[in-house]
Amino acid sequence: MKIALCSYHNPNFINTNIYREKALKELGHELIIVDDRQYVLPGRVRQRFECMQKWDLQRMNDGFVKEAKKIKPDIWMVIGGQSMLATTVKKIKELGVRVVLWTTDIPIDFDIVKEAAPFYDHIFCAGSEAIEVLKNEVTLKDLRLIPFGCDPDYHKPVQLTPEEVLKYQRDIVFVGSFYPNRAKILESLANFNIGIWGPYWNKVGDHSPLRTKIMEGKFNYDEWVKIYSAAKIVLIIHYQDGIVPSYQITPKLFEAMACGSFVLVDNQKDVKALFAGKSYLDFFENTNDLKEKIQYYLEHEDRRKKMAKEGRQDVIERHTFKNRIARMIKIIQEKE
Structure with missing residues (x-):
């Protein structure tokens, strides 16, 4: 399947998205990476001016929809969810794409996630605290606990000098x-x-x-x-x-x-x-x-x-x- 992974890379160190990308490729899927941190305004500006945060977030979400139309994935997989607006989830689903979420953080600043939750095809949660928060937004049958894991190619015993x-x-x-x-x-x-x-x-x-x-x-x-x-x-x-x-x-x-x-x-x-x-x-x-x-x-x-x-x-x-x-x-x- 063609899978668009909407996530980000930390410029300072390897994060868990690297392991997700590797797993998808090893399972034989075609992977397209979509950066969900494509803000044009500095964080200090967005934090200070709410209108600037909303403008930049909407601009980025418009880009998500354009990308989905362009690449036509089978699955649009969102990691975290704090940057994916409910309107964007609905628009991508209207293209015939299955949109799924894998929450990763504890439920701080979860308003965007909660608002979009009813529109995802599937929601997977890294922790049961997210299930507790989201169960009032969607039916429990649509929530699955999928915790983090490891990658034995990265995480293994090493011989020290x-x-x-x-x-x-x-x-x-x-x-x-x-x-x-x-x-x-x-x-x-x-x-x-x-x-x-x-x-x-x-x-x-x-x-x-x-x-x-x-x-x-x-x-x-x-x-x-x-x-x-x-x-x-x-x-x-x-x-x-x-x-x-x-x-x-x-x-x-x-x-x-x-x-x-x-x-x-x-x-x-x-x-x-x-x-x-x-x-x-x-x-x-x-x-x-x-x-x-x-x-x-x-x-x-x-x-x-x-x-x-x-x-x-x-x-x-x-x-x-x-x-x-x-x-x-x-x-x-x-x-x-």
């Missing part, structure tokens, strides 16, 4: 952006041999015990696969602000496991549902529980490595982006 071992090796690692809920948990682990990689960690206070543990910056996949490969334990702590619901599974969980890492993860709703009964993944309830489990697994290397091996085998067999895309296409074709 002696210099890389010195640079990356820690007992415990966390890779991800600063958020207060994460800092609070990680500060309780400051007495362990822990390393923290990611952006915005300079926001922690000058007297935070994490200051000496932080490697500030944005890291591409080819660096964090080395970080994962060098670690004894990878921590997964999901974003939570106590206001906007967030249940989805971060891609980093699948990616770390595909790298052959042993993972400890918080009690995220979708993680517990997807991996229920799996002995290779362990959860922590609170900081005391986390510290006890870290100590236990550091002292039980054989069990840690066995769990990591089993986890890697499962995710590269069942939780890849290729698996996810194949399931989506099957659902779409079954409704033809």
Whole structure:
């Protein structure tokens, strides 16, 4: 099939759209990439003047319709949905194109997504929080949970040089952006041999015990696969602000496991549902529980490595982006 993927590439690092594109091609589909960030006005202007934001968004959506008329795809697949107006979804559908959405973000600034939701042919959600938000806009049978995944060609164990071992090796690692809920948990682990990689960690206070543990910056996949490969334990702590619901599974969980890492993860709703009964993944309830489990697994290397091996085998067999895309296409074709 000819599939138009309406998404974007991050100029600074590889994002999950690269894995989606690769999966579509490997499954034999003809792929056309449509950039959904084709704004002509700078973000600072659009944020300051609402009329300019509306004008630029409408101009971009007019371009989407023209592109759909030109390329005549079988499927117009929207990633995220925050840039796709309801009128655009309707106009593309009138061309005989099936229009589907795969939500990726937690439901912040979801007004455009909610307004367009009734007009999509299919909606796939990376997290169950999006289903909760959208179930009042469409019937539940039109909403499917399709989480993120991994790509074993990118996410795999790597052999480190002696210099890389010195640079990356820690007992415990966390890779991800600063958020207060994460800092609070990680500060309780400051007495362990822990390393923290990611952006915005300079926001922690000058007297935070994490200051000496932080490697500030944005890291591409080819660096964090080395970080994962060098670690004894990878921590997964999901974003939570106590206001906007967030249940989805971060891609980093699948990616770390595909790298052959042993993972400890918080009690995220979708993680517990997807991996229920799996002995290779362990959860922590609170900081005391986390510290006890870290100590236990550091002292039980054989069990840690066995769990990591089993986890890697499962995710590269069942939780890849290729698996996810194949399931989506099957659902779409079954409704033809």
